[in-house]
Amino acid sequence: MTETKQMVEEMKGWIYAAAERIKMSLKNEQLEIETKSNRTDLVTDMDKDTQNFLSKKILAFDPTAKIMGEENGKDHLADLSGRVFIIDPIDGTMNFVLEAENFCIMMALYEDGIGKLGFVYDVMKDEFLYGGPAYGVYCNGEPVSLPENKSxxxxxxxxxxxxxxxxxxxxxxxxxxxxxxxxxxxxxxxxxxxxxxxxxxxxxxxxxxxxxxxxxxxxxxxxxxxxxxxxxxxxxxxxxxxxxxxxxxxxxxxxxxx
Amino acid sequence: MTETKQMVEEMKGWIYAAAERIKMSLKNEQLEIETKSNRTDLVTDMDKDTQNFLSKKILAFDPTAKIMGEENGKDHLADLSGRVFIIDPIDGTMNFVLEAENFCIMMALYEDGIGKLGFVYDVMKDEFLYGGPAYGVYCNGEPVSLPENKSxxxxxxxxxxxxxxxxxxxxxxxxxxxxxxxxxxxxxxxxxxxxxxxxxxxxxxxxxxxxxxxxxxxxxxxxxxxxxxxxxxxxxxxxxxxxxxxxxxxxxxxxxxx
Structure with missing residues (x-):
């Protein structure tokens, strides 16, 4: 696979679209909040909805892709061979619920266990870090280079x-x-x-x-x-x-x- | 004193002007960083410069006002009678130096020991909370009301x-x-x-x-x-x-x- 600009832009587009849905939900809707493993492990309907939204985009792009994600019973994959997308639809659900900021939509693309592309979008700050080893790393369109090796x-x-x-x-x-x-x-x-x-x-x-x-x-x-x-x-x-x-x-x- | 809209707007203007200077310094200048009480207690030339900038604005507005501030040896006031301005030119200096965000310009106006006005501006997030007991509290121009009494x-x-x-x-x-x-x-x-x-x-x-x-x-x-x-x-x-x-x-x- 070549991580072409077109492919990266398409995946960024899915995430921007998911972010618009999440921002609309913050304006318009009463969130449905449930707990999972304990009282501070939260999930909302928007976590599940966003994972479904991204999963549909992925499977339209590549019907053979496997998906691992935090929600909807997709949290384990025995076999990482082939093309695997790993999704966190809302990373920082507690912040999403209690701060309405400081949460990210995240997605990785692995091939045969090797990380090819990563996408981390801080929705409310509008800071989007994305790219990969072959493609390079960018933040909001600007190339990012290795930071100083501070102790x-x-x-x-x-x-x-x-x-x-x-x-x-x-x-x-x-x-x-x-x-x-x-x-x-x-x-x-x-x-x-x-x-x-x-x-x-x-x-x-x-x-x-x-x-x-x-x-x-x-x-x-x-x-x-x-x-x-x-x-x-x-x-x-x-x-x-x-x-x-x-x-x-x-x-x-x-x-x-x- | 009546905390008129005009007066609040003037003070907000000082802080916005100080913020522009700080943002320019992040783009253009090498910060001069010193330590104070210990290795993690930092002060930069922009902390000192911003306190001086705000102090000049205050004294032009009211030459009789007293000023307490974090920097420049202004950190104690024995007598809080009359009009006292309390300034933190850059609250979160460590973040200013290491993150270039998550710092605030802050100013309070007290009269005879009673808090009249407060200003807290998160510069890079552009979130400005200001007002007082007589004036009301606003965030970026929108009125803020008492949050829910959560436990x-x-x-x-x-x-x-x-x-x-x-x-x-x-x-x-x-x-x-x-x-x-x-x-x-x-x-x-x-x-x-x-x-x-x-x-x-x-x-x-x-x-x-x-x-x-x-x-x-x-x-x-x-x-x-x-x-x-x-x-x-x-x-x-x-x-x-x-x-x-x-x-x-x-x-x-x-x-x-x-």
Whole structure:
């Protein structure tokens, strides 16, 4: 496959269209909100509706494509061969419900387990990071290049609040070394920030749809990611995710496993 | 004094003008960055320059006004009688330096120790909350009313990461009860969010210029604030600040002092 400009533009178009639907829903509708695994694990009708909307676009584009997504029972794929789309229809559902901002629509395209394209759109901020290893990485049409290789003590680190409270993997020490800790409740927001040089590292407990779309982009830029032990992410169950500049990633990996 | 529309518009104009200078500096200049009390307590030439710019506007408007501000040795006022302006030229200097967003220009007008007007401008988001108890509270020209009185377990809480790491005042229990914890590194951002119903509470260690401008606005709306023991904030030294909806404020106060 060649990740042509036409193909990237088509996929961006799906996501912009999905964003318009979501923005309309914020203006016009009463959201239907349900809980999933626990009281803070929310899903709305717009999460499900957006995943269906994107799935239809994908299958019209390629009826043979497989789809993995956060909602609608599509959260596992045993076989990652061929063309696989991984969707998070609304990343940061809690923010969508309680802030009406700081949420992202995200989509990744993998082929035979290799990340080809990633799309992370912060809808209300209108900041869209997209591209891939062959295509290059862009933010709102402007090329993005590898940010400065700042060390952990030179930048901000995005952390998960439950992990920080429990000091899982020594994240409190990591936060203390960093210039500051940020918690946004949105993996897409953190990975855009990492790509744009506004974070030196990000650690959280994430599912494939949380990290795959941004992950394709940060790896394409030359930033590092893995699970917290340094192993390759499996695109299967939830894992503790670590990403950063080369320097900050190495420092976090060492601290987390010390 | 009557806080006329003309006067509010004039003060908004100073802040918009200061914001233009700051945005120009992000495009054109190499920031001069120094540390103050410790390695993460930053000040840039733009903090100092912006405070001077606003101070000149204030003294041209009222040569008898007193000024308290974060920078330039203006950080204490023994006598709060008469007309006092309290300025934070760049609230969230770390974000200004490392993110080039998520910082606010803030200004409060007090008369004889009573908050009359507050201005909190999130420059890059272009979200401007302003007004006062007599004038009403507005966001970008639209009237803002008291948000729903959500309980702590119904919303997001903004917390300071050092307090959260050290579990000062049981903020970890507070975070566990809330729907989620957010850390932004910017008091103004958190207080706009509280006023707009995107937070139920906010706890941090703050100086007068951090809380006075937003504080005037959240009290004008009918939200609650005090220091963490429930005592009136002193507009003097740094204090642990608590603000929230009535319900979440009371819950935090009880948990913090239990």
């Amino acid at each position: 952990l003590d030179q930048g901000l680190v995005g952390l998960n609040h439950v992990m920080y409270r429990k000091d899982d993997y020594h994240v409190q020490a990591i936060g203390e070394i960093a210039m500051g800790v940020r918690m946004s409740g949105c993996a897409g927001y953190e990975l855009i920030n990492l790509a744009m040089g506004r974070r030196v590292a990000y650690i959280s407990r994430l599912a494939p749809w949380d990290y795959a779309p941004g992950g394709v982009l940060i790896e394409a830029l030359g930033l590092k990611m893995s699970n917290i032990t340094g192993a390759k992410l499996q695109l299967a169950d939830r894992e503790v995710f670590l990403a950063g500049t080369v320097a900050a990633y190495e420092a976090c990996l060492q601290l987390a496993n010390s | 702590l377990d119904q919303g997001l809480v903004g917390l300071n990461h050092v307090m959260y790491r050290k579990d000062d005042y049981h903020v970890q229990a507070i975070g566990e009860i809330a729907m989620g914890v957010r850390m932004s590194g910017c008091a103004g951002y958190e207080l706009i969010n509280l006023a707009m119903g995107r937070r139920v509470a906010y706890i941090s260690r703050l100086a007068p210029w951090d809380y006075a401008p937003g504080g005037v606005l959240i009290e004008a709306l009918g939200l609650k604030m005090s220091n963490i023991t429930g005592a009136k904030l002193q507009l003097a030294d740094r204090e642990v600040f608590l603000a929230g909806t009535v319900a979440a404020y009371e819950a935090c106060l009880q948990l913090a002092n239990s």
